[in-house]
Amino acid sequence: MAWITPVKGDEMRIRMLSVVMAAALVTAACGGSDGDSGTGGGSGSSAGPADEDATLRFSFGTPAGSNYDPATTTNQFVNVYLYPVYDRLVDVTPEGELQPMLAESWEFTDDDRTLRLTLREGVVFHDGTPFDAEAVKANIDRAKSLPNSSLKADLAAVSEVVVVDERTVDLRLGAPAGSLPALLADRAGMMVSPAAFGNPDLDLQPVGTGPYRVTEHQPGVVIRYERSADYWAPDVQTLGGLEIQMQLDPEVRLRSVSGGQADATQLNPDQVEAAEGPGVTVDSAPSLGSFTLFLNKSGPALSDQRVREAISLAIDRQGISDALQAGRCTPSAQLFPEDYWAHNPDIEAPEYDPDRARELLAEAGQSDLSLNAVVINVPFYTAQLEAIQAQLAEVGVDLTVTSLEPTELLSRFVGGEADMYFSNWPGATDPAKTVATLLSAQGTLNPGGYTNPEIDRLALEGLSATTQEDRAPAYQELSEVMVEDATQIVVCNATNTFVHTEQVSGLESTLTGLFDFRGVTVSA
Numbered sequence: 001m002a003w004i005t006p007v008k009g010d011e012m013r014i015r016m017l018s019v020v021m022a023a024a025l026v027t028a029a030c031g032g033s034d035g036d037s038g039t040g041g042g043s044g045s046s047a048g049p050a051d052e053d054a055t056l057r058f059s060f061g062t063p064a065g066s067n068y069d070p071a072t073t074t075n076q077f078v079n080v081y082l083y084p085v086y087d088r089l090v091d092v093t094p095e096g097e098l099q100p101m102l103a104e105s106w107e108f109t110d111d112d113r114t115l116r117l118t119l120r121e122g123v124v125f126h127d128g129t130p131f132d133a134e135a136v137k138a139n140i141d142r143a144k145s146l147p148n149s150s151l152k153a154d155l156a157a158v159s160e161v162v163v164v165d166e167r168t169v170d171l172r173l174g175a176p177a178g179s180l181p182a183l184l185a186d187r188a189g190m191m192v193s194p195a196a197f198g199n200p201d202l203d204l205q206p207v208g209t210g211p212y213r214v215t216e217h218q219p220g221v222v223i224r225y226e227r228s229a230d231y232w233a234p235d236v237q238t239l240g241g242l243e244i245q246m247q248l249d250p251e252v253r254l255r256s257v258s259g260g261q262a263d264a265t266q267l268n269p270d271q272v273e274a275a276e277g278p279g280v281t282v283d284s285a286p287s288l289g290s291f292t293l294f295l296n297k298s299g300p301a302l303s304d305q306r307v308r309e310a311i312s313l314a315i316d317r318q319g320i321s322d323a324l325q326a327g328r329c330t331p332s333a334q335l336f337p338e339d340y341w342a343h344n345p346d347i348e349a350p351e352y353d354p355d356r357a358r359e360l361l362a363e364a365g366q367s368d369l370s371l372n373a374v375v376i377n378v379p380f381y382t383a384q385l386e387a388i389q390a391q392l393a394e395v396g397v398d399l400t401v402t403s404l405e406p407t408e409l410l411s412r413f414v415g416g417e418a419d420m421y422f423s424n425w426p427g428a429t430d431p432a433k434t435v436a437t438l439l440s441a442q443g444t445l446n447p448g449g450y451t452n453p454e455i456d457r458l459a460l461e462g463l464s465a466t467t468q469e470d471r472a473p474a475y476q477e478l479s480e481v482m483v484e485d486a487t488q489i490v491v492c493n494a495t496n497t498f499v500h501t502e503q504v505s506g507l508e509s510t511l512t513g514l515f516d517f518r519g520v521t522v523s524a
Contacts, residue, residue: 048503050521053240056504058515059253059265063220063246068206070190071143074150076426076512082190083516084225084242085126086208089117089136089189090181092429094285094508096341096468098181102131102191102209106181108466115171115180116164123232125193126213133169137161138194140171154188154433176463178471182430211237211518220246236518238506257499263522264500264507268380269328275499282499285509288427289494290335291325291384293373293420294413294438297487298448301366302419308486310360314395316352320387321492324380329492334479335425335434337493340511341468342431342475347483357395370398373420374412377403384491385422414447424494426512431475435459439487454481 064081067073073082091101103117123131140161143151159174171180183189196207206214211233212225225242245262247253254271256262257280267275267282275282293311301307317331331349336342361367371392375385382403389399399420404412413421428434436459437443441451455478462474482488496509506520 048523050238050505051240051524052238054522054524055241055243056239056264056517056520056522057243057245057262058517059245059247059256059262060515061248061250061253061266063248064217064223064244066219067203068214069203070187070192071139071146071151072148072203073187076187077514079187080514081223081244082187082206082208083210083514083518084212085206085210085214086190086192087123087210088185089191090185092182092185092511094511095339096286096511098185101185102189103184109170112176112178112464112466113173115173115177117169117171119167119169120232121167123209124230125191125195125209126207126228127193127195129193129195131191131209132166133163134166135191135194136169137163138197139191140188142192142197143188151188153436154183154186176460178463178466179430179432183433186429212239212242215241222246233518238519238521239517242517254499257501263504264498266513267497267499269325269497270380272326272328272497279502280499281502281504282497283507284495284497286337286339286511287494287496287509287513288335288337288340288511289496289513290332290337290425290427291329291422291491291494292335292425293388293422293489293491294425294445295486295488296413296416296419296448297446297450298416299419301364301369301371303448304364304366305485306360306364307366307369308489310357310364310366310395311392311397312350312486312489313353313360314357314392314397315350315388315489315491316391317349317491319352320384324384324387325492328497329494332490332493333483335427335438335482335488335490336431336475336479341472342479344476344479346476347479354391354395361396367396368398369396370400371419372400372402373422374402374404374409374418375422376406376409381422381424388422388491414444416447428512432459432463435462435475435478439482450487452481452485452487455487 060080062077065075065078068082070082070086087102089101089103091099093099102120104120105118107116109116119133125131140155140158143149144155157173157175157177157180158171160172162170162172164170191209193207196202211228211231213228214223215226216224223244227237227240231237250268250271253265254275257265272282295302295308297303321327321329321331333349334344334347373385375381385401389401392399412418438445439455441449458474458478462471465471496513498509500507503523509515
């Protein structure tokens with residue numbers, strides 16, 4: 001099918017995926033969600049006048065790793081460390097709206113077979129190289145051709161990059177690509193100085209056009225940044241410096257804010273009450289995250305829709321949210337949350353119905369069913385899967401739970417050794433990427449190769465339109481098919497939650513739970 005972009009291939013692909021998703025799980029486990037509005041907004045703190053020389057100290061739950069090259073890193077959460085250095089061609093707001101960044105504008109032309117980008121003038125890379133159409137072509141050509149590129153799937157629809165003039169570049173398309181502008185708001189749109197392509201240390205010495213540049217990296221401990229000179233958007237370059245501390249333990253991170261060693265950090269939902277207090281603000285923002293049971297639908301039991309539906313009905317979503325997420329995770333059946341443009345308002349969360357679950361299992365001849373599931377070895381996650389385990393036992397399903405290190409977790413599921421795995425799916429900058437990853441025949445998180453002609457049709461329809469308004473009906477209908485066929489079991493939709501001192505203003509999280517520090521200020 002032409003809509004399919006992710007590719008499931010050899011053992012290396014599985015290992016790369018394991019790194020990406022394991023990072024997602026660690027970050028989500030150390031970050032969390034909050035369905036409340038908290039005690040205030042990031043822009044509404046009582047901070048005084050901004051100190052333009054101040055350094056923001058942010059404690060983050062995922063280590064940076066050792067690769068800062070947007071084209072080759074496989075860790076999507078490294079974006080937090082890349083955002084200060086690398087501008088993108090397109091920006092996306094916390095509400096999912098696409099806005100100009102390095103591209104002042106874009107439009108589909110030639111019957112939607114070309115995406116034309118008009119670039120911003122006067123932008124220079126940190127090494128003095130000018131940013132222009134040739135630089136865009138060089139970056140996209142490199143991302144498509146590098147043997148170890150992690151962006152080939154995102155850019156698969158681009159057949160050719162044509163420089164029209166210094167400020168205009170055409171991306172010629174060989175397949176429907178309505179999702180491409182949103183993908184250019186992620187790593188596919190991060191622009192690296194072409195003069196740095198040959199630098200063997202580029203992995204650790206990033207060179208972009210962003211508001212800050214790296215000055216110090218202590219692996220596994222901290223990365224420090226300073227303000228870059230002559231930045232094209234000084235109104236969002238509002239800090240003298242930035243310090244991103246790496247700390248996996250959420251309790252240590254929270255204590256670092258209350259103790260004055262950090263200015264802000266992520267929160268788990270069960271930390272909100274402890275975090276509230278004088279001198280700090282607890283804030284939340286929209287999220288595409290969903291706590292979800294992913295299924296290998298090729299097995300003798302889970303290939304039967306009735307069994308999958310029974311498992312969904314056996315889960316007490318509200319009970320899990322109340323008991324283990326302080327009621328701050330919204331019960332749901334769909335991956336696209338309320339207020340997101342692809343959300344279907346007509347789909348309600350399934351009612352907890354263990355009696356109907358038993359009936360469906362009996363109809364399927366699976367009244368005495370044994371399954372196994374994997375989960376990251378983080379208490380916040382294992383507790384939720386163990387609650388699901390107990391609820392499934394009530395309807396006659398014996399679920400064996402195995403908690404694993406991040407690097408082993410996904411290889412077990414993708415390799416077909418586990419029937420299910422439980423995680424907080426972080427979402428993607430465009431719903432097409434989520435659908436392709438989870439439900440295309442070659443999708444990297446579809447180990448059984450599940451297919452559904454209706455999903456294929458609607459996925460292609462969603463890519464063939466070029467505006468969110470025109471694409472939304474396809475994804476809303478697609479969600480109906482996903483829920484009816486129980487392709488995965490969403491437990492609840494998350495919200496990003498974080499805490500910062502009252503001296504911090506303007507801190508917001510992205511839809512995928514990350515942080516971009518443009519426009520953030522710290523008062524004296």
